[in-house]
Each structure stands twice: as C-alpha cells, then as structure tokens.
Amino acid sequence: MEVFFSLPTELQKHTLTFLEPSDLDYLFSLQNLQPLSETSNAEFLKIQHLALTAKYYDRQVILSNNAQLASISFSELDYLLEHNISICPAEITVAFFDFTNYQQTLAFTSFLFQRYLGVLQCFTRNFNIRLILVENVALENDFLKSIFQPLCMAHLNVRFTIKYAPGIKLNSPKRRGNELELGMAEFLSVNSEIAVESLLLHLFNSNNLLKHFVEDNGCFCCQGLRVLNLSYNHLTDMHLATVRFPDGLEQLNLSNNLLQNLTKHSFIYENLTSLRSLDLSNNNLMSLTLPVSNTHQSYKLKQVNLSGNLLASYEFLDESRLFQNVAELDLSRNLLEVLTPFPASVRVLDLTGNYFTFPTESLVKAFPPRLETLKVSGFISRTNDTSSTVLNLTTALLEGGLTPELKELYICGTLACDLL
Template sequence: MTCAGFLRLCESHPNLTPKKLIFTNAHDALKVARKSLLKLPKRDTVVEVVFPTHKRNANERFSLEYAEMGIRVDSVVFEHTADFDYYDIFSMKGTASSFSMQTILGTKLGDSFDELFPDITSLSINEPLKVTDLKLLPRKLRKLDCRVQLIRELTMLQLPQRLEDLSIAIGRASFEVPTVIISHLSRIRKLDLRTKDHNTCTKWSLPLGTRVLHVAHYDMIGSQKLFIVCPELIELKIHDHKGPFKDFVARALGIPKTLRRLQLPSDMLAFGPKSSRPELKLSYFKLLQISKLTELSFTSNIYDARRMALAFVPGNFNHLHTLSIVDVKNVVIFGDYPSGLRKLVYRKMNIPLPDLSGLQYLTEVELDSLKSIDEYTGCFSRSLRKLTISGCGFKKVNIDAPELDSLTLSSNNFTVLNEETFVIPSSVRVLDVHMNYISTVSVKFPDGLEELNLSFNRITTIGTLPKNLKVLNIARNNLGSSDQVTHFPTSLTRLDVSWNELTNSWLEKQNLAQYTTLSDLSIAHNKLPSLNLDLLPSSVVLLSLSFNETSSFIGTFKRFEKLQSLDLACNRLQGYFLSLGDSCVGEFFGSDIAVLDIYLSRLTSDDAEVLSEHLRKRSRFLDLDAGSDVLPNLEDLPVFRPKKAKTASYRR
C-alpha cells in the first residue's frame, strides 16, 4: 500500500491500529507523523523503516528530522542484498563500503546508533561486520539479520542474549573448517545459517532451544545428531549438499521425533545408475521412518542430473498434508500418495501429470512444467479448491472438480477457447489463462466468475462475459486492431486494457463512460496522441494513462470526482498544464486527488510552476512523482521532493 493510501485509510478509520507498519521510504514515516492521523508510537503497532543504499542524503535528513517527531522505531532494515550477489561483487573481506551503515545513514553501531534508535528490537544490516562489532549491537535485539567477515578459527559470537530469531552469514578464510559457537544463546527459536557456497562453509554449535533451523549446506550441521542438540526442532530446511551422500537421511541427521516440516536437497536421496532395487528400497524406507512429518519438500538445481527415489510405504506419512518437489528433473516415485494429502506442488519435473482422483482431502494442486501433452482430462475430489496447471502444453482440457474455486491454466498452448476445447467446473470464481496463444474466445464462462485474466494472448474480441464479473485483465492483446468491439460487463470494478491498440473510437464504442462501479482502470501503453476523457468512467479512483504518447486531452480531469491516483508518466505533456492554467477556472482535478505521476512527461518549467502552485493548495495531496529536472526549486516542501530517476517502465 502507498503512504497516500494508508493515510486515506486512517482518515476513514480513525481507530485503526495496524499490527505492523513497514516504511520502504523513510520519509513516509515523517508524512504519517506530520498528518497526525496515526499517533505513533502506538503500543500495539510495530514500526519498521527501510533505508535504501542509494539514498544517503535523504536517509541523513530523516535521521535529523525524525527524532523531533516522536516516532518509536522498532525495526531498522538496511536494504538487503542476496548473499551470492553480495559476495560475488564485493568479496567476503568486508571491503563493501557502500553497504556500510555509516555510508547509508551517517552513523555506525555503538552509542550514536543506540541514541538514534533506543527502542529497536529488530535489525537487518547489509555490511560485513567484524566479530568484535557484534558486541556493539543493541542489547534489546530479538531479531537480527547480518553478515560477519571471514573467520579462521573456533569463534564464539558475542551476540545479544535476548535474540530469538537470527539469520547470519559467515565464511571461512582457511582450508581448515572452523566451528562457530552460538549454543550459549538460550532464547534462540529460529535460526538461518548462510554462506556463499560449499567452499566457504563453517560448522556450527547450535542452541538447544532451536525450533526452526534453515542451513545453506548440509555440512554446516552434518556431524551432529539433531535429536540431541535440538530436541524440540519442528522445522528443518537444508538448501544444498555437495558430494555423495553415504548414509540414510534419518540416521545421518539424527532427526528428532518432534520434526513436522522437512526440506531437503534432492541429491540427499539421489542414486547412481548402478544402484540395485534392494538398495533403493532400504534407502527410502529409512527416510520414511520420520512418520509424523506434516510437510515434506525436495529441491534441486539445474546442474544435478542424478535420479531421485521417493517411495510412500503403507503406514508411513500418515500425517503428511503437504508435498512439494521443485526442479528435480529425474525422479522416481513409488507407492500410493498418503491419503491425508491436502497440498501437492510439482514444478519442472520430467514426469507425466499424476492421477490424483483418489485423494479425498486434497485442497490445492500446482503442477508446473511437467511432461507436455495436447489434451488433458483430470478428475478431482470435491475437496479441491485451487488448481494450477501451467507450462504443460495443453490445447484442450476437460476438468472435473465439483467445488473448484480458483483455476490457473497459464503458459500452455491454447489457441481457441470454446465449448469443445475448454471444459471447466461451473463453480470457478477466479480463472487465469494468461500467456497462451488465444485468438478466439467463444466459450461460455461460469456464471459465478468474478476474476478473469486473459493477458498476454492474441485476442481481438471476446464473446459474452459473465454479468457479475468484477476483475478483468486483458492487457497485452490485440484489442482495437479490428472494428469488432468487446462489450465488457458493467459490473467491473477493475479493468486492465494496457498494451493493446486502443483508439478513441474503440473507447466510444465500448461505452466505458456508463460503467458506474469501475474504480481501477489502466489504459497505458496504447499510443493515444489525444485522449477524450469524457469516454472514461467518472467512478475511477485509480487511473493509469502512462506511455500513451499523449500530448492533449479532450475534457478535464475534474469530472473524476473520486480520483485519488493518476499516472501520466512518459507522455508528451509539454505546455499542457500551462494551457490548463490559462483556460481552466477552479480546480484541475477532483477534490480527492492525492498521488500524481508525471515522470518523463516532458513538462516545461512553466508547466511545473503552474502545477505546483495548484497542488500546494490541495490539503489531501500527498505525493508527486517527477524527475529532478521538473521541480528543481521545491525540495524544501516534502510533498514535492522529486524522486530519484527511475527506469521507464510500466508501474501499477
């Protein structure tokens, strides 16, 4: 949600008490405080502020201003960079000065930081800390995300004793593998241990009370029996493993009976081409002794061509309700699925589409990029509510799922949707068939359909749509390329027809002006040199007209009385606001306008002066998005501070 949207929400709900507020722009926190619509601090509201690495001046201004506003900040985040990217660019030796707290915020760990944020309980730091820096961390911290420079020997980390949630990346600087000791942190419940790759792994001495454990590589914990060191473990995720796995998973890890959620790299169950069937049976039987698991998932990487064996033995996995296998190309699955399975996810696997008709409790299925087939017939139980089958090459489907609510059939090979090629349950309310090759749509959609996504196809016109349809996305098609007109339901509340070939004539025939409930409309990327605003519904609250090469408008924006956010970015509006100021009596926009985007719209300095003078008087106006060359003299007014230049792209 934008800051403007949140402030409007506060106006309409004065007793609003959100559980958590995350400000991705630090100055939005100041806007909220200035408006006094949310009295911060509130006892039950957690306030988090994110400081981007590229906004040092703005961040320093924030640190000077915010102390006077009386805002309690609970969480500080220095914009995160993935470990792999970070270390690939800057190495693990702590030379990444652009990521330092001093560079980003003008302060550093210690007394100055504690004075600036005296109530902080959560901190995410991007710079690589020295081991000695850990003593300077705020002692009240309960959650920490950080990196530590390379270590060479056995090291105990002097971290805050109140920590409950720790995500930390450390690498080693020697061939010998040192141990990192954090077993003294008795309050740790969630632990995420990271490193760049297998060659930088360290070993870890783990806290006894850990409930959730995520590790980058098996070798970081491989020599320990988890039922001894973490006897209350509930969730375990191992992201990668290098080299042959010579022992049974359950025995090697010493998995405690308390474990309920398990994620493993597929190569921990891999076998070579010379493995015999008896060896396979013994291997996967030992794994399945972890019989009280409720969630089980396997992941792989594109470079692993080994085969994986997974078997379901009667009597085991009686509690399993979620199974996920992702990016495992070569997998062999034996036995019947656990009868209590409720969620199944298969992605990028070289297997046929499975028969799931016997699973009576299944509620959600996602099948992505399995073996391709032209025609698919699937039967599911009444329990199924959400079904996704994408990237499987379908041209024709017949799906029987009596109570299905949401259906996604994206990235297939549909060209025609009619009564023969597209048979789906009448219960479907949300349908997504984006990214196909659809040019003709004549099928009768379910009467209760409320949301329909037809984007990224080749549609020029469409047959009758359900009269109660609320949301329609038909972006990136060929609407307007012919004289045929699609009549959308007047019940629509959200419509996206961006990236088509629309004209004023098409808009007039469509009769959008009569749509009284349409609040969110995008007509971006349509090349409309002149746009007749009288052809658009007066009910719009959010309106995007960006990237249309528009230089003039017929009519005025005043007719959109409910309009709050207007996107005019990347048009050709030089002289428009100057002319509007000369000819318009009164307001340019409706009384609710709060956000205006004129980025890269070629405004002149006279345009900028007229527009800024007009917007100064609007008490509800909150955010103007413009290039720094448009409003160079208005940086003293917070609402008009030009945002940093952005890549020209469609933003919604």
C-alpha cells in the same frame, strides 16, 4: 550420537529436520525401509521413523510416473500408511510426464488418487500439479478432467501448470546424466505456478488451447475456476469467439494476443458477472463494442487494463454496463487525442503515452468527481522548455477541475518531433 539418543523425542525430531535428506538416508538407512520391512531393534526403528518424517518436513515432495522425477515412491507411501507415519511437507508436487500415451498416464493418475489422495490430504493442503508433455498433440478433455476433478476441493490449495517440452526423451543415449538432472529441475521450477482455481495455459498455438473452452465441450471442469491467464497464445478475434468462459471467473488475462475488435460476438462476456479484473493490454485493439442485452444485469468489474493498443476513443466505457463499476483504468500507450468524460466510478486513471493536447476546455467535465490517482503525459517540442511545458500542463490540470479527492498526480513529458 549417544547424546542424540538421550534427547527427548520432540528434540530428536526437531534436530533431524536440520539434516539433508541424503544425510538422513545414509545415517539411518532409510532406504532399507523400502519396501515394507521390519527391524529387530525397536528403538532404532523409532528413530528411523523420526528420520523418515524429518526427511520430508517442510520440503517439496515429488510424486511422478517417471522415477527420475519422483522424490518419494509408492512403496514408501505404503510404508507410511502401514506404520501410521504422518509427514509434513511444504507441498506435494505431482509431476505427470507424458509422451502422448494418455492411457498409461490415466492409469497412473487413477491409481494415485484412488489409493493415496486421502492420506496425502492429511499431510498437506498444498498441491502442485505439473503436466509435462513432449509432443505437439492437442490435449484431450477427458485426460485433463482426470487430473482436475479429484482435486476440486474447497480445502485444498492446488496449483496447476501445463508445460510443453518438445523433443525431450528421457532415455536418450545422447543425454548425459547431469544434463537430464538439470532438465528435470527446470521442469519443476516455480516460475509459472498457478492455482487450480487459477489456470495458466501457454500452449503451442491457440487451436490447442481452445479445444478445452469451445462451446461444444465447455470449459473442462472449470466450475471453480476464478483466475484464467490466456496471454501469449496468438488469440485472434475469431479464436476468442469460440471461447465460453466459466461463470465464476474473477480475473481474466487476455494480454499480448492478436485481438483487434471486441464485440458481443467475438467476446462472450455477458455471463461474467463476477469478473473483477480484465487485462487486454498489448493487443491490436481498435474498438470495443460490448452492449449488454439485459439492462438489469449488474457487473463487478473493477480493474481494466487496455494499455498498449490502438484505441482512438473510449466511448465504449459509457456504452456497456460491463464497465459501470470500473475503479482502476489503464489507457496508456494508445492513440487517444480527444479528452471526453470518464465514468464516475473511476478512482485511478492512467493516460500516459497518448496524444492529448492541454489545456482544453473539456478538462472541467472530463475527470471523475472522486478521482484519486491520475497519470498523464504532455508532448514537448524540441524547441520548448521542458520544465515550463510540464508546469503549464500541471497548472491546466489543477485549474481545470481536479477535485479535492485527488491524492496522487503524475505528469511526464513526451518528446515530440517538430512537424515540417
């Protein structure tokens, strides 16, 4: 220890970062610094402050209205403020644990942001907000706004996740300590992190979810929302018709829902002029009828995923200005049989898992002139030779008008049962 105390301050600080927080607490009595206290030994106090800084260096710091979740307390934050100590955590996680007692959580949120947000921003730009709910009760917009609004700053990197944990009771006598600790770790897992510019909502049902996006209320504090993932929410056409998406949205994921027919009435999209990626995969889509009333409206949509649906044609691509600039198009695993021309803007095209028959006279005019990547599949009868079938399909494609722009060609065979 004498050698350590003889080191320069920077080396002491660096050395301490290799110790675990529990070791730092034990070796330097950091718990005795809480609440605010002084020690008569100025040199040791200096080392304690270095240890306190090292305790949180490049780590996840957790603030919470539940003591079992928190790794740093308000009293410790007060101490940092009092002594002008700056820590450098990798990120600050704020875990709001709520038993539908919104008033209590609102009070905690207000106190936290009003008193400490300024200094927390000086510590790090990375915030991870976790809202953990244990009752199946629809959220209130005002409640969510209280969490979103203070963090809507351009210089902050904020991730936001809503997690439901129905039935959890922290003080239940049936829960042993180690089980509770494991549960808390699961609540703070990083598997479903998203940004404040990006929102992932997997709620109990679509009615809870849509409460925050319906026309009457508008999207709660969504002016800066760029990425929205509403997959796996049992959304139907009727549900989707009530959603009003924020104008600045760039990525929208509606995959793995129950959508069947998208129209201008069931999908309010004309304001989405900044949208670049649209994922509609794994629904029950049979048609898309999406005309744009403003003929001068221009869209930036580049990526469209329609795989895993029930589409029998793709004429909608030419009928809507929404798809005028699509460059990457996935139509795999649909019910397509007839090959018709694709938009000239398409560069990457996936048609695997459909029912096209090759060769066909339409090959020459079907594929875009600047196509770079093509994925197709042909049906192989049990009585046919697989290699010759794939070879014939390859020959038909290469002789059928694929341009020199093509860089990648993927061809696979799909086994088909003989028709009786």
